[in-house]
Amino acid sequence: MTSIFPPAAAEIDALNEIAWASQFTDPARSHALAHRCAALARQAGYASGLPYALLNQAFYEIRFCPTKQSEAALRGAEAHFAALGDRRGILLVHSGRAGVLLKRNEFDAAEILLEQVMQAPEHERQPLDAYFALYRLGYVHFHRGHVQEGLRYYYKALALVQRERATALSCHALSDLGSAQMELANYQEARDLLEQAYEICQTMPICFAHLIAANLANVHLEMGNPTAALQLVENDFPLTDQFFQPGDRAFLLVVAAQTYASLGRWQEAEQLARQGLQRSRADNHLEITNQCLWMLGVIAHGIGQHAAAIDWLLEAEQGFGEIHNVFYVLHVYRALADAYADAGQFERAFHFLQLYQNRYEESLGASAKARFFTLQIQHELTQAEFERDHALQQKIQLETLNAELQRKMEEVEKLQAALRDQAVHDSLTGLYNRRFLAEQIGPILDHAQRGGYPVCVVLIDLDYFKRVNDTHGHGFGDQVLIELADLLRQQIRSSDLAVRYGGEEFCLLFPLASAADTRARTERLLELFHSCAIALCGKSMTGLTFSAGIAEFPLHGTTSDELLQNADAALYRAKNQGRNRVLLAG
Incomplete structure (x- = not known):
């Protein structure tokens, strides 16, 4: 009779540890080992x-x-842990059960x-056990719109796994954070995080590497680099669906479609987008369904099928209640404005352009706040690390941490400076805005x-600008403003000031320049602008003009109000005398 000796407890523990560590690198092996350990x-x-x-x-x-x-396995594990009085095991069950609840x-x-997991004493759990609770709390708060708290938990999770040198979990944390920053349109931060995750995928198998590649491709597209996105699509998108969750394949398809569309490969893009739509509907993944609808609208617009584009995009708009990513909403609104404009339905185009502009301004504020929160949270975590290690670290380590704190503070100061800079610049043209002019003109005159x-x-003031918008659409009108702003920026001296003064109005300040010299310079600007060829989306236009009025300090006024009023009066005369001219005040 053959004897069967029971395996040693140490062997079972070792296999359980391997299974636990393989969750994100080789899930199939992890699952198989778990069943084997249970049997042993x-x-x-x-x-x-x-348990x-x-x-x-x-x-x-x-x-x-x-x-x-999964609930059956969790109930069994919890019962055994409770019988053993194993608090660590019970807390891990709580983390797992929370994952089930989040799926619902x-x-x-x-x-x-x-x-409950996070409030438990540290001696009841191992350091990395908190990771699952931290990143899921980040997901909870992010889903509710609590951006600062969501980012705080995500960064805490990342700090934990990096401190413990858990490479696979670090990849997971970087991926989650990169996705979150991408939703906030912090594309530079998202790219940095996702590239770190992508580099880990090159050194070890990661079961969600396809999502990292897709999100990184998405970031490249948003940053205007479709070539980099194409490289990821062609080299890193898997052909099989092993370890895919519902919506994963559809997401890869729509990202690939967006990549090909960005490169003008419309037929391939449409085929992929239709496959993505079919797959997302089969998976009942409403958000990705809306992304596919948006992409089909973009493709239809790109090949000149304006009516079809509008139909796809309106269907996408109907699903906005299921979309948490505001930047897909922005994409749909902008695409609808362009499609309606190209279809000649300018009232509808203007309606969606207004919706786009309103949401865009909101998103800019949210994005700027999120960038500030990110630096603030990183600073807080650095400070917490400093406090935790203060009693244990030697002087040289303290100096290193102080240097890190200083670097974080400098980043916060740079962000604050960037936010101040954003407040005095026009978002469309990049020129200074009217607020900045009001702040600067007084000191310049003094x-x-x-x-x-x-x-x-x-x-x-641009001549017949309303006609340009009505004929070619607001997108083309925006391009005209951008081209004129670029021309002004290129032609003025470093001591001069160019400002977007209103809708189609611009203001120039020329210190140390007489009225005659300024008139000659402005007429040269008019000649250059008249010769510009403005092009956008297959449309082009030349021969545009502007009218201008000039007032000289102190000849035509000694205060900013007097100078602006007299320059405006000269501009008004230029308009009345037939436009396309530059006149002096007086």
Whole structure:
């Protein structure tokens, strides 16, 4: 009779550890090892090994199987942990059960369990156990729109796994954070995070590498680099659906479609977008369905099928209640404005352009706040690290941390300076705005008064600009404003000031310039602008003109109000005398 010796407890524990560590690198192996450990533990009567094997099974099933299947394994693990009085195991079950609840969108119940994990004494869990609670809390808060708290939990999760040198978990944390920053349109930060995750994928197998590649491709597209996106699409998008979750394949398809569309490869883009739409509907993934509808609208518009484009985009708009990513909403609104404009329905185009502009301004504020939150949170985490290690680190380590704190503070100061700079610049043209002019013109005139030199104020107004918008659409009108702004920026001196004064109005300040010299310079600008060829989306236009009025300090006024009023009066006369001319005040 053959004897079967029970396996040693140490062997079961070691296999359980391997299964736990393989969750993100080789899920199939992790799942197989979990089943093997469960069988060995039952055979050996090893009570402590069985619940951890069940827990490994559950964590695999949470991600890749129906929720009922994972719930059964979690219940079994919890019962055994409770009988053993194993608090660490019970807390891990809480983290797993929260994952199940999040799949059902039961955020409140999930948060309660996750907070219990985080509030437990540290001796009841191992350091990396907190990771699952931290990143899921980040997801909860992010989904609710609590951006600062969501980012804080995500960065805490990343700091934890990097401190513990857990490479696969670091890849997961970088991927989650990169996706979050991408939704906030912080594309530089998103690209940096996702590239770090992508580099890890080149050194070890990561089961969600396809999502990292897709998100990184998405970032490249948003940053205007479709060639880099194409390289990822062609080299890193897997052909099989192994370890895909619902919506993954559809997401890859729509990102690939967007990539090909950005390169003008419309036929390939349309085929991929239609496949993505079919797959997302089969997976009942509403957000990706809307992304596919948007992309089909963009493709239809790109090949001149304006009516079809409008139909696709309106269908996408109807699903906005299911979209949490505001930048897909912006894409749809802008695409609708362009499609309606090209179809000659200018009232509808203007309606969607207004919706786009309103949401765009909101998103700029949210994005800027999120960038500030990111630096603030990084600073907080650095400070917390400093406090935690203060008693343990030697002087040289303290100096290193202080240098890091200083660097973070400098980043915060740079961001604050960038935000201040953003407040005085026009978002479309990049020129200074009217607010900046109001702040600067007084000191400039005071300096001129003390120095005894002239300053000229020029007001420029585009001729027949409404006709341009009505004929070619607001997108083309925006391009005209951008081209004129670029021309002004290139032609003025470093001591001069160019400002977007209003809708189609610009203001120039020329210190140390007489009215006659300023008139000659402005007429040269008019000649250059008249010869410009403006082109956008297959449309082009030449022969555009502007009218301008000039007032000289102190000849035509000694205050900013007097100079602007007299320059405006000269501009008005230029308009009345037939436009396309430059006149002096007086």
